[in-house]
Amino acid sequence: MAEITIKDIIKEENLVYKKSKVLTNNTMSYCPGCGHGTAHRLIAEVIEEMDIQSETVGVCPVGCSVLMYNFLDLDMQQAAHGRAPALATAIKRLMPEKFVFTYQGDGDLAAIGTAETIHACNRGENITIIFVNNGIYGMTGGQMAPTTLKGMPASTCPYGRDIEMMGNPLKMTELVSHLAGTYYVTRQSVHSPANVRKAKKAIRQAFENQKLKRGVSFVEIVSNCNSGWKLPPVKANEWMVENMFPFYPLGDIKVDGQLVTK
Amino acid sequence: MEKELRLMKGNEAVAEAAIRSGADAYFGYPITPQSEVIEYLMAQEPHKRTGMVVLQAESEVAAINMIYGAAACGKMAMTSSSSPGISLKQEGISYIAGAELPCLIMNCVRGGPGLGTIQPAQSDYFQSTKGGGHGDYRLVVLAPASVQEMYDFVEIGFDLAFKYRNPVMILADGIIGQMMEKVEIGPQKVRRTMEEVIKQCPWGTTGKPTTRERNIITSLDLVASRQEAFNLKLVKKYDEIKEKEVKYELINCDDAEYIIVAYGSSARLSMKAMDLLRAKGIKTGIVRPITLFPFPSKVLFDLADRVKGFLTVEMSTGQMVEDVRLAVQFKKPVEHYGRVGGVIPSPEEIVNALEQKIIGG
Amino acid sequence: MTEEIIIAGFGGQGVLSMGKILAYSGLMQGQEVSWMPSYGPEMRGGTSNVTVIISDERISSPILTKYDTAIILNQQSLDKFECMVKPGGTLLYDPNGITRHPERKDISIYKVAATQKATEMGAVKVFNMMVLGSYLKIKPIVKMENVIKGLKKSIPARNHHLIPMNEQAIEIGMKEVQQV
Numbered sequence A: 001m002a003e004i005t006i007k008d009i010i011k012e013e014n015l016v017y018k019k020s021k022v023l024t025n026n027t028m029s030y031c032p033g034c035g036h037g038t039a040h041r042l043i044a045e046v047i048e049e050m051d052i053q054s055e056t057v058g059v060c061p062v063g064c065s066v067l068m069y070n071f072l073d074l075d076m077q078q079a080a081h082g083r084a085p086a087l088a089t090a091i092k093r094l095m096p097e098k099f100v101f102t103y104q105g106d107g108d109l110a111a112i113g114t115a116e117t118i119h120a121c122n123r124g125e126n127i128t129i130i131f132v133n134n135g136i137y138g139m140t141g142g143q144m145a146p147t148t149l150k151g152m153p154a155s156t157c158p159y160g161r162d163i164e165m166m167g168n169p170l171k172m173t174e175l176v177s178h179l180a181g182t183y184y185v186t187r188q189s190v191h192s193p194a195n196v197r198k199a200k201k202a203i204r205q206a207f208e209n210q211k212l213k214r215g216v217s218f219v220e221i222v223s224n225c226n227s228g229w230k231l232p233p234v235k236a237n238e239w240m241v242e243n244m245f246p247f248y249p250l251g252d253i254k255v256d257g258q259l260v261t262k
Numbered sequence B: 001m002e003k004e005l006r007l008m009k010g011n012e013a014v015a016e017a018a019i020r021s022g023a024d025a026y027f028g029y030p031i032t033p034q035s036e037v038i039e040y041l042m043a044q045e046p047h048k049r050t051g052m053v054v055l056q057a058e059s060e061v062a063a064i065n066m067i068y069g070a071a072a073c074g075k076m077a078m079t080s081s082s083s084p085g086i087s088l089k090q091e092g093i094s095y096i097a098g099a100e101l102p103c104l105i106m107n108c109v110r111g112g113p114g115l116g117t118i119q120p121a122q123s124d125y126f127q128s129t130k131g132g133g134h135g136d137y138r139l140v141v142l143a144p145a146s147v148q149e150m151y152d153f154v155e156i157g158f159d160l161a162f163k164y165r166n167p168v169m170i171l172a173d174g175i176i177g178q179m180m181e182k183v184e185i186g187p188q189k190v191r192r193t194m195e196e197v198i199k200q201c202p203w204g205t206t207g208k209p210t211t212r213e214r215n216i217i218t219s220l221d222l223v224a225s226r227q228e229a230f231n232l233k234l235v236k237k238y239d240e241i242k243e244k245e246v247k248y249e250l251i252n253c254d255d256a257e258y259i260i261v262a263y264g265s266s267a268r269l270s271m272k273a274m275d276l277l278r279a280k281g282i283k284t285g286i287v288r289p290i291t292l293f294p295f296p297s298k299v300l301f302d303l304a305d306r307v308k309g310f311l312t313v314e315m316s317t318g319q320m321v322e323d324v325r326l327a328v329q330f331k332k333p334v335e336h337y338g339r340v341g342g343v344i345p346s347p348e349e350i351v352n353a354l355e356q357k358i359i360g361g
Numbered sequence C: 001m002t003e004e005i006i007i008a009g010f011g012g013q014g015v016l017s018m019g020k021i022l023a024y025s026g027l028m029q030g031q032e033v034s035w036m037p038s039y040g041p042e043m044r045g046g047t048s049n050v051t052v053i054i055s056d057e058r059i060s061s062p063i064l065t066k067y068d069t070a071i072i073l074n075q076q077s078l079d080k081f082e083c084m085v086k087p088g089g090t091l092l093y094d095p096n097g098i099t100r101h102p103e104r105k106d107i108s109i110y111k112v113a114a115t116q117k118a119t120e121m122g123a124v125k126v127f128n129m130m131v132l133g134s135y136l137k138i139k140p141i142v143k144m145e146n147v148i149k150g151l152k153k154s155i156p157a158r159n160h161h162l163i164p165m166n167e168q169a170i171e172i173g174m175k176e177v178q179q180v
């Protein structure tokens, strides 16, 4: 048998998976196993498939994804901590024909940026908000987030989140679904191939919706933080399924401007 | 009693000192390089140790306004953050100064502007010493150069804050916050009782008894002439602070021909440079301002008569140098040397700068 | 006496805690000490280093560009810090994963195969204590009794039962170190 060369392998018919051209060639700086990388890829693929690379402006938050502009080949702005929806509001209002999205962690979106989030959602800005909820502050070394579960340890609640003292975990996604300005609100995850496919569909929907001009499309991605949770990647995903999903159940919450009744 | 010595990070020392000085509350929001303050407090559970309230706020804006609320009740409250977070607090700090409330704020400075870097810097000197927020006000600014001073300045800072009913800032940086040194820990002070709080702060909004008029905490006065009178009252207060509270350290200044002016971690770097310069036969001394407001102008003015020149060393593009120039009043040359953006000047660079800019210049 | 040390390696090798134990040991025998870590978004792996100074006098700069001793645990750190050892100074390294060995002729070079030894013994957790032992053999600047006191102060009470294991690791490090 003749030897197989690399040329024989690199053929269109053998291609099963390819890096989106909306992703740059930079190595992602996320910890191995972190959900941020997958979420970035899905956004890139959706933008590529919709062929809107030149029509899209993204806003990076402050958090582990602060360097998102290194990984997506898009025009992007980097916002102050929590303020991404305010930037996105202005971008969209001044260039209504563009696709505008923010990408925010739970500290960014649901703590310091609560006002901007609520008001952009309430005004019904025609933007897409991707909300990565890993229940902790990854970037700064694992402090408690507004979404940290009851009893879950973090560096600012080393004995576990005490509800009496620190209040309840905040279900921001349910909250914004009750605002008239949101059109599509959904909660997804990216920890298994099936969930990745669903999450991608949701992100696609969230970007398509911008054409309708009916308000905010809000996609929460429940994700992991191996480093902050101090768990190896596989364990982290198991922990997420067992603990995060019961409190943050996956699925659509609002579709076409209507709350989904379960 | 044997003194208790511990090896601690500057940020941890601030937190322990807050508990030990009998503080009533800490409110903060995580940010590098000072998140250890709230992490240490949460691990120590001061609500069990002394009844002190510690809360992770949803933002720096919320944290500083929690401080306003606590301080307006006469409580001893402190917060800490790093540069971007301190910028967010400026509105609240202005209101606190405008309402003449005591509180303590620690800024563990990192390089800016904007999100900048998380590495150490001293680029918030202007913001700290010239007001920072809107309106005509000043903070008392203490610049620790060691972990021991991080510890000590908490109690000193609270004392000054209550003495003058004015916000006090501890202006540290990533080096002082992150490094560990030996700290002598003081005894636990008992937190004031409510009666003591009312006695010390009769102006506090602690509930109106029948025996006094109601207490209102506000920074608003729509009558211009009254607002002007208030501004002038503040000026009088700041003048008194300038007269009584200036603190600095003189290192080898007696025979010095050249003076390095440096505060905080820059003073530490400069001490090494001074040793190198003296080894070369260049008689160098250091003036280390400990209070940045009030600034030790007089000692610099006097030194200018007998030294040949001044070099300020700051991790900024040149901020304190303006105050040194004002103090020296063109009697002798004053130059600046600094590295910025989180880069730390090496002692050798400081030596070169003094040789080239002052001796050669 | 002033000893200026850099300890450098990968995050997770116990670089910072080794420095802390050393600094605490100095403190326990009444000396001035400083411990200054590199810090950054700590979650990304990468290199980690700490400057430790132990002195009889007030310590000036906690950050240095020249060291009396460099304790080196990976190639990147060797490449960065070999040239920063003062002439006549000391370099101690673990040859594990090192492809370009130290080359300087004007300093004393020592090595200890601590990674290998610790792995063989199934004691990876105390790898850093072996290295500390090697250092203390070369430069006995702190007394063993003070190191034990330092250990007690640095590690949480719930782990105090591990102190004999740490002590043993220090002794092994003392035996294993060789001059190059």
Ligand SMILES: Cc1ncc(C[n+]2csc(CCOP(=O)(O)OP(=O)(O)O)c2C)c(N)n1
Residues within 6 Å of the ligand: A062, A063, A064, A065, A081, A104, A105, A106, A107, A108, A109, A132, A134, A136, A137, A138, A139, A140, A145, A225, B029, B030, B031, B032, B060, B084, B085, B088, B115
């Ligand atoms: C005004 C201000 N405050 C605080 C910080 C520090 N900071 C950086 S990222 C972050 C939280 C990030 O957490 P999250 O949004 O959950 O994102 P993750 O890192 O987990 O992806 C904080 C508090 C900052 N940069 N600016």
Ligand code: SF4
Residues within 6 Å of the ligand: A029, A030, A031, A033, A034, A035, A036, A064, A134, A138, A139, A224, A225, A226, A227, A228, C043
């Ligand atoms: S710290 Fe957490 S959120 Fe950040 S990259 Fe690592 S795993 Fe992801």
